[in-house]
Amino acid sequence: MEITVRLEPWAEDDFWLLLRKNEPAMTGHLGGPETEDKLRDRHRRYLALSAREPGAGRMFRVVADGESVGSVGFWERLWEGEEVYETGWGILPEFQGRGLAAGAARALVAHAGAHGTRRHLHAFPSVDHPASNAVCRAAGFTLLGEVRFEYPPGEWHASGNWRVALGGDGS
Template identity: 45%
Template structure:
């Protein structure tokens, strides 16, 4: 079986956002996005590559795109950090795809990051993403209420020292 790799988000990757925009896939994110919101997010991902603000990738096994992942600058409390987030299409879940992609993004962030801490903020009830953070070397730093898509998410804040 081909190894998972990440490739820069490209213009042709918009369909991945559509596939991830179902009630089941957005259950821990408040709600699905509107078409306009998806268009804006896709344009933002493309712009990030041009501006260097963030690094957004499609997750690929062989030549099959299976999701998206990235990292960007953020603030956590009074600290400048980098934050990561991901999604894997349903047919690829539970097959190590997200684990491999998170390790690749950690490596990418370690080689390019300006800040020492990488955080991930999955919703408290997102068992799979919280377990992935623990398996990937992140340490639970606390919980936080985050406004997102018109609601407030109760999230765990996981941190990983990028110097280590």
């Protein structure tokens, strides 16, 4: 049975979730754990993003069965000459393997499609991260191919270029 997820806008009290997601098991494909100062900067960026107009992007806390289980968000970026959205997610280890990331990604696609201004939403998981690639597949993204992707800044890796059409602006 699929568990229903709910997306709650990122709030001041959600910093604890960044601390939990900073564990080595959660950051291995993202360049490793960050310092607390970097996490506080990230928290401020998430709050600022969520304070902007909805079409500019948004960060969410993922809630399932009344528990906070992770985060998901989308933001604006330029990709191959097109203004698109990029997305990323993270589900805490004790909640993984239940389809929550895919459910959160599907809910995010619906939100971005309803409130956004971009035609496409992209995800760029490492090619050696089978779980995130499976989330993309389960959430309805199409794999366009492999690309070199920079994340964190200064670190390049082979990544899948996954895309889903949002239906806005003529798509």
